[in-house]
Amino acid sequence: MPYVSTEQPALTGGGYAARAVGLTKVYGSGESEVHALAGINMDIASREFTAVMGPSGSGKSTLMHCLAALDTATSGAVLIGDADLALLNDKALTALRRDQVGFVFQSYNLVPTLTAQENILLPLSIAGRKPDQEWYDTVIDTVGLRDRLGHRPNELSGGQQQRVACARALVSRPSIVFADEPTGNLDSTSGAEVLGFLRRSVSEFGQTIVMVTHDPIGAAYTDRVVFLADGRVVDELRQPTAETVLERMASIQTAAIAAADARLGH
Amino acid sequence: MLRVTLRNLLARKLRLLLSAFAIILGVAFVGGTLVFTDTLAKAFDGIVDGSVPDGYVRPVGSTADDSGGFGTDGRTIPASVVTELEQVTGVARADGTVEGIGLFIVDREGKLVGGRGAPTLAFNYNDAPSMTGEPSVTIPVGTEPEGAGEVVLDERTADAAGYDIGDAVSMVAAGPQPRIEAELVGIAEFGGGGLAGASLVFFDTPTAQGIFLDGEDVFDSIGLTAEPGVSQQQLVDAATAVLPEGVEAVTGDQSAEETEDIVSTALGFLSTFLLIFAAISLVVGTFLIINTFSILVAQRSRELALLRAMGASRRQVTRSVLAEATAVGFVGSTLGLVLGFGLAVGLRALFGYFGLDLSGTPLQFELRTALVCYVVGMTVTVVAAYLPARRASRISPVAAMRDDVALPESSVRRRTLVGAVLAAAGTSLMLVGLFTSVDYTAYLVGGGVLTVLIAVALMSPVLGRPVLRGLGVAYGRVFGTVGVLATQNALRNPRRTAATASALMIGLALVSTMAVLGASINKSIEVAVQEEFTTDYLLSSPTFTNFSTTISDDVRDLDGVDEVSQAQSLPIDIDGTGAFVTAADPDELLAVYELRDTSGSLNVGDGQVALSEDAAQERGVTTGDAVTLTFPSGDQEAEVAGTYETSQVVGNALLPFSTLEAAQVQRQDSTVSVNAAEGVSQSELGAQLDEVVADLPTVTVQNQEDFTDAQRASVNQLLFLIYALLGLAIVIAVLGVVNTLALSVIERTREVGLLRAVGLSRRQLRRMVRLEAVAIAVLGGVLGVAMGLVFGVVLQRSVADDGVTDLAIPVGQLAIVVAVAAVLGVLAAVLPARRAARLNVLRAITTE
Incomplete structure (x- = not known):
């Protein structure tokens, strides 16, 4: 398992798009203490499409929030590029989110009062930058929304809204895009469109994407799947297919049940 | 970012309007006041410029304010x-002027024209021009007055009284002829434009001298008109050379300036008075805006978190909320300005109703008014939105990923602590202002009251809890589950409920303060009248003008009278400090009233004066000392003959009539006190007295009861005026309740849908919203009344030495305040309740 290291790595980017080093996240204290992340080491390679999978409560969302500089870890380090997030103040974090990170949310999170086009250009307008026209056209054509640009979110279908959200994440050319169950609210056809689009942006434009998902079919679009359970990385898979992902999930489940049985003294 | 802000505004027009409403009303108040007072000033400037001649000759020291209420300077010029003066080079013409004060026109129904409002000014007619070169007065209709039986009125007065040319005009005067009748022979037109409701009366010179100057061939002043090419100063210099001692000449410009100074001081009081209420409205509006923006920020927190997640800095988020506030402020100020103009029209009509007719002057809209309105409106909005904006910037970006977004809020405990500190600071400010002799008392007290109110607003989430809990118990008993739900809704966000209630609290606190103060004043009057009003009947003027001394002669001639005491009251300076003094025959006065002497004798003779204890103490003098009495004609020395316990009947000092004569003050009476002779009942005497003054509407006959009622009526009139002005602040606060409820209903759409889905009827739902509104409003009412009680008691204590000796707490009125608050709550809930009831159940549940 070359990407899961037990040694303490040096705190440099090492050419990775993002790294988590000994990452822990504890909620609550004392009796009610919950270790959402229990020491995660993980490297995200550039120009790769990585899926993070695991059962509910395995810590995948927390991991992503920490990797994406939305949340702070209890201990350990997160690096995006060469930047150690723990060393950045709020201003620098804001700038980092603005310039280096893109998001796609499960519930789209479009601004309801803005048109599709205005939503797509929102990160650039926040940063006060002009869009690169050529790249903008490429993104719009790739998501296939050119004829819907003047519409408000409530005039778009769920799939269209999520494609707008994807375009929004890509248009500022961030070094890494985080997608939190992007197809969770979509029917399978729309889901496939969105996943296809994410896949193409990795293959054709060299975008780095990290996606949290429940869906083995969705995971099959990626280059690599990292499995989480109880706040730890427990397994990983390269060039996944829906079948191999399912298989791994089943075995992780079995192991978890066995462990639980053992704890209960069976 | 700006686009997000603007889109947000446009997408929520109703919300924008609601939050702008507070600004609109407050700014309208400011704008209306400024436009109206500018118009007043313009009207008076026109009057002054249209009536003042190039040069003005007058007894030394008499100034324009003599034409005001008391105009009793009796000095004249032969x-x-x-x-x-007519012979002097440079003088084109010199016109002797009789300035008659205290004359009133009686209309066909026997009522005074003008009444308490604008004055009636009587003159001898001449066609002399004013500074502007135009004649002050022309008579376009009819002829000039000639001889004792003829009079000319201005058109408005003639119309108002119902007199046409040829009719006999009835008048009453304060001089030796109390009743005058003359034929209307002409209608005068004033050269200076509108008269602000003043009535003009013209006689020929001998007639005017007969009425006002005892028939001597003398004048009150002389108007000078310069030859062409002679400046005002040259005119005055030339005239001064021939003037006898005690007479001076001033330029028209100086005379106009003196008058305008007096007018602008009076207008300054009016505009300050009105602006105070505008400020109160704006403070209440500030609460409304803080609340609205807090709720808007809470509802948009997910969107704001999204912006943060996408790299918007804290400052950008703050700025976007502030930009929204700026836009709201701009829109609100603009609409407020427009509404303010309408308010000025209304104010003009209202003042017209009370006799100050400004219809001849167009409303004055100055650039300054617009500037002030925009600056005030936008500053208030932005300042009020600052706290919510800062809170918005603290939303964590990760909130964009969560379903339940909770806004970071400062702890209630810290708020309460800050509130307690502020309350202490405000209270000490207030106490220092009230009970120590420092400058800027009004600012200290006002600032203290405001600080305490804000402190209570801060603490209200805690202070309000027992009130809401108590209400909750009652609600649960009476309304069952719906009542419980309503209470929980009100308690769910204590800060929001408390802030909304606080806005209402401010208005109601001030109303309660005034109620306590008003009741105390009324009670004190009652007590004082009972103690001091020892006469059977008092003749006085409801317009606070004097009347002819012949009336007391008539009264003395009646069969049923025993003691009679006539008195003339006037303001003068004693040792340089203002005082309100009474001149009377001390024997007569002491026969009717029980003045308690504390030293010396009150039987003041020529060159003597008796002072009230307070007045003597204030000036550091005692019996035997000399004091200086300053009249318009100059100073007089007087010896303090004695001192008496402070009395409302006499005021600060008692003088003999001889002092007034020496000071050349025109002898008129302010009051005549009458006791019935033995064997004559009070009512018999009353009937006799009524007959004496039957055709004199300037004089009323009152016994103790009538007098108390009249005093109380004037106190109550002022109270109601203040209540009306505070009404605007309360309207704004009620809008705040509407706003909070409407936004809460939107926020709880899903929950409302759920309640409906499990079987809550529309009616029950409406009731739930209504009960929540009543809870908020009653909280505001209870806090307001509590604060009002405190302020009222403190204020009463602080003015106890100024005559408000007795504290009265109008329990009934205060209960009404709380009841009114509850009714306001019901009214405020109408729209939000309807909106909640109309929600489509299915859509409400599936709403995000």
Whole structure:
């Protein structure tokens, strides 16, 4: 398992798009203490499409929030590029989110009062930058929304809204895009469109994407799947297919049940 | 970012309007006041410029304010001076002027024209021009007055009284002829434009001298008109050379300036008075805006978190909320300005109703008014939105990923602590202002009251809890589950409920304060009247003008009277400090009233004065000392003959009539006190007295009861005026309740849908919203009344030495305040409740 290291790595980017080093996240204290992340080491390679999978409560969302500089870890380090997030103040974090990170949310999170086009250009307008026209056209054509640009979110279908959200994440050319169950609210056809689009942006434009998902079919679009359970990385898979992902999930489940049985003294 | 802000605004027009409403009303109040007072000033400037001649000759020291209420400076200039002035080089003409004060026109129904409002000014007619070169007065209709039986009125007065040319005009005067009748022969037109409701009356010179100057051939002043090419100063210099001692000449400009100074001081009081209420409205509006923006920020927190997640800095988020506030402020100020103009029209109509007719002057809209309105409106909005904006910037970006977004809020405990500190600071400010002799008392007290109110607003989430809990118990008993739900809704966000209630609290606190103060004043009057009003009947003027001394002669001639005491009251300076003094025959006065002497004798003779204890103490003098009495005609020395316990009947000092004569003050009476002779019942005497003054509407006959009622009526009138002005602040606060409820209903759409889905009827739902509104409003009412009680008691204590000796707490009125608050709550809930009831159940549940 070359990407899961037990040694303490040096705190440099090492050419990775993002790294988590000994990452822990504890909620609550004392009796009610919950270790959402229990020491995660993980490297995200550039120009790769990585899926993070695991059962509910395995810590995948927390991991992503920490990797994406939305949340702070209890201990350990997160690096995006060469930047150690723990060393950045709020201003620098804001700038980092603005310039280096893109998001796609499960519930789209479009601004309801803005048109599709205005939503797509929102990160650039926040940063006060002009869009690169050529790249903008490429993104719009790739998501296939050119004829819907003047519409408000409530005039778009769920799939269209999520494609707008994807375009929004890509248009500022961030070094890494985080997608939190992007197809969770979509029917399978729309889901496939969105996943296809994410896949193409990795293959054709060299975008780095990290996606949290429940869906083995969705995971099959990626280059690599990292499995989480109880706040730890427990397994990983390269060039996944829906079948191999399912298989791994089943075995992780079995192991978890066995462990639980053992704890209960069976 | 700006686009997000603007889109947000446009997408929520109703919300924008609601939050702008507070600004609109507050700014309208400011704008209306400024436009109206500018118009007043313009009207008076026109009057002054249209009536003042190039040069003005007058007794030394008499100034324009003599034409005001008390105009009793009896000094005159002999007619020979006019003839001499006419010979002076540079003088085109010199016109002796009789300035008659205390004359009133009686209309066909026997009522006074003008009444308490604008004055009636009587003159001898001449066609002399004013500074503007135009004649002050022309008579376009009819002829000039000639001889004792003829009079000319201005058109408005003639119309108002119902007199046409040829009719006999009835008048009453304060001089030796109390009743005058003359034929209306002409209608005068004033050259200076509108008269602000003043009535003009013209006689020929001998007639005017007969009425106002005892028939001597003398004048009150002389108007000078310069030859062409002679400046005002040259005119005055030339005239001064021939003037006898005690008479001075001033330029028209100086005379106009003196008058305008007096007018602008009076207008300054009016505009300050009105602006105070505008400020109260704006403070209440500030609460509304803080609340609205807090709720808007809470509802948009997910969107704001998204912006943060996408790299918007804290400052950008703050700025976007502030930009929204700026836009709201701009829109609100603009609409407020427009509404303010309408308010000025209304104010003009209202003042017209009370006799100050400004219809001849167009409303004055100055650039300054617009500037002030925009600056005030936008500053208030932005300042009020600052706290919510800062809170918005603290939303964590990760909130964009969560379903339940909770806004970071400062702890209630810290708020309460800050509130307690502020309350202490405000209270000490207030106490220092009220009970120590420092400058800027009004600012200290006002600032203290405001600080305490804000402190209570801060603490209200805690202070309000027992009130809401108590209400909750009652609600649960009476309304069952719906009542419980309503209470929980009100308690769910204590800060929001408390802030909304606080806005209402401010208005109601001030109303309660005034109620306590008003009741105390009324009670004190009652007590004082009972103690001091020892006469059977008092003749006085409801317009606080004097009347002819012949009336007391008539009264003395009646069969049923025993003791009679006539008195003339006037303001003068004693040792340089203002005082309100009474001149009377001390024997007569002491026969009717029980003045308690504390030293010396109150039987003041020529060159003597008796002072009230307070007045003596204030000036550091005692019996035997000399004091200086300053009249318009100059100073007089007087010896303090004695001191008496402070009395409302006499005021600060008692003088003999001889002092007034020496000071050349025109002898008129302010009051005549009458006791019935033995064997004559009070009512018999009353009937006799009524007959004496039957055709004199300037004089009323009152016994103790009538007098108390009249005093109380004037106190109550002022109270109601203040209540009306505070009404605007309360309207704004009620809008705040509407706003909070409407936004809460939107926020709880899903929950409302759920309640409906499990079987809550529309009616029950409406009731739930209504009960929540009543809870908020009653909280505001209870806090307001509590604060009002405190302020009222403190204020009463602080003015106890100024005559408000007795504290009265109008329990009934205060209960009404709380009841009114509850009714306001019901009214405020109408729209939000309807909106909640109309929600489509299915859509409400599936709403995000």
